Amino acid sequence: MRNVLEKLRVLQEEEEGRLQGLLKSNGACEQQRRQLEAELAEFRKDLQRLAEEDLEPETKASTEDELVARWRLYSVTRAALAAEEPRVDRLQAQLKKLIAFPQDPQPLSDSVVATIQEFQRLKAKTSRLCNAADVQLWQRLQRPLQDLQLWRALAQRLLDVTASLPDPPSIHTFLPQIEAALAESSRLKEQLTILQLKKDLLGGVFGQERAAVLLEQVATSVRDRDLLHNRLLQRKSKLQSSLAQHKDFGAAFEPLQKKLLDLRIRIQAENGLQRDLPGKQAQLSRLQGLQEEGLDLGAQVEATRSLIQDNPNHQHKMDQLSADYQALHRSLEDLVDRCQQSVREHCTFSHQLLELRHWLAVLTQKLEAHRGYLGPWDAQSREAEAERLLAELPEKEAQLPLIEALGRLVMEKSSPEGAAMVQEELAELAESWGALRLLEESLQSLVRNQQLQRTEVDSGKKMIFTNNIPKTGFLITPTDLISRHHRRARPLLREGEGSHEDFSQLLRNFELWLQVENSKLVRIIAMKAATAEDLRTRETKLQELEARVPEGQHLFENLLRLGPARGSLDELEDLRYRWMLYKSKLKDSSLLLTGSSPGEPTGFQKMLCVDHSLCARSLPNRG
DSSP: OHHHHHHHHHHHHHHHHHHHHHHHHHHHHHHHHHHHHHHHHHHHHHHHHHHTTOSSOSSOOOSHHHHHHHHHHHHHHHHHHHHTHHHHHHHHHHHHHHHHSSSOOHHHHHHHHHHHHHHHHHHHHHHHHHHHHHHHHHHHHHHHHHHHHHHHHHHHHHHHHTTSOOSHHHHHHHHHHHHHHHHHHHHHHHHHHHHHTOHHHHHHHHOHHHHHHHHHHHHHHHHHHHHHHHHHHHHHHHHHHHHHHHHHHHHHHHHHHHHHHHHHHHHHHHOSOBSSHHHHHHHHHHHHHHHHHHHHHHHHHHHHGGGTSSOHHHHHHHHHHHHHHHHHHHHHHHHHHHHHHHHHHHHHHHHHHHHHHHHHHHHHHHHHHHHTOOSOOOTTTHHHHHHHHHHHHHHHHTHHHHHHHHHHHHHHTBOHHHHHHHHHHHHHHHHHHHHHHHHHHHHHHHHHHHHHTOOOOOTTOOOBOOOOOOTTOOOOOHHHHHHHHHOOOOOBOOSOOOOHHHHHHHHHHHHHHHHHHHHHHHHHHHOOOOSHHHHHHHHHHHHHHHHTHHHHHHHHHHHHHHOOOGGGHHHHHHHHHHHHHHHHHHHHHHHHHTTSOTTSOOHHHHHOOOOHHHHHHHSOOOO
């Protein structure tokens, strides 16, 4: 019994101990539950507060400040959630302790698990939003650099295209684009400068390393932008200056073009043949006025060159304008020279024609007076006067071919009406000359009749020869030469006679000298003057012949001093005539040959009627 009681007491104690332990365990479990519930409620409250921060607004961030604000919110939320990690760990530890109690913790454990899961979801969401905000903010901060890259390519392309613009329309096309690029450059510079001032923000958002890399990129981009910006400014200034130059150049160039065109039209209007000498003189005056205008235009063209300033388009236009002006100037000079030559020829023709007409009128009047005189002839007056008047005819007749040749030149350079007038004047001159010739023959017949009627002849007088050579010289026609060769002038009386032998020797010497000199003159006349050097050579040879004329004169005067034998009168008269012919031909050659132009036949070669063979025959070889 005692043993049973002892066992019962032991069992009772054990049961009491178990019951007390159970009571204690229930109290601890309850306390643990209450503590877990309290902490879980507080944790839920904090999670609820964080969840109510509007982490995902309906509108997207449109500005950098909004992105920064959201990134800050997400960062703070993520930091707050990270700070709750120890509490989550405690909740999990408390839940494990609670599960160790025999009581069923199922409802509470479900709440703890749900809360922890909510925490994990909120943490993941916050991390995702924070990372997205980080990326968006980085992209937003990188945008000025990306825009700068695009702008740099555009700026370089503008610089390349506008390196040489040909005309104002092209400049007007690209200048606004350069101005827009400069405005964009200024905007980018402002953004990059602001970005450089956000060093702390960049370091806080992206970390010091990433921030340093970004800031280095910004600094490099700013330097590149500054260089391109300055080049664009210079190009803008150059284009604006070019526009101003185009404006100034156009204002100066276009009037010059109009003046040149107007001058060309007026010159072309003057490039025509005139009717008479006053018309030619008026044309020459107008052309000289145009020549002065051309010189003034040339000075203006040269002055306009200062506006070019290395502009290829302007240079090309000015070169073309200058070439057109030079061509027109040369054409005008040639036209003025031709007009001056035409006026000179017409003046010479008119003057010589007027003089010859006047001489014809005066001589005709005098010869008519002599022919109409019915009284007896006085050998010392009337006959001598008639012969003196008639002696003028050969010299004047030599002028006829010259006047006719000048008339033909004038006709070639006159209008058809003017050429007809000159032709009519030449016909009138020929008619007047024919009438004078008839009057000459009539008067000569009258003189011969009077000479036959003379009853007294002074037979004791001897004939002498003089060296009366016309100072003006004359040209000889073949018929005139033949008639003169057979004509004998009346010898004048002189005293004394020289030795016949000395006279014959001097006569042969002079004939030989004259033959040589005349041959030289014929060769000079036949020379072709194709160049200015040929003209100078011919002029020099003529001067050499003229320098030897005194030598021939001295030889001829020696012949006259010796006095010819009676049988040599005809021979001496023939020689005197040939000497006169040579000197006249030499003088006319000097006047006509030296005044011609290279390559042109001289007036003497065209009008001289005595050819080479006839001149050779006029000087017989007396070897």
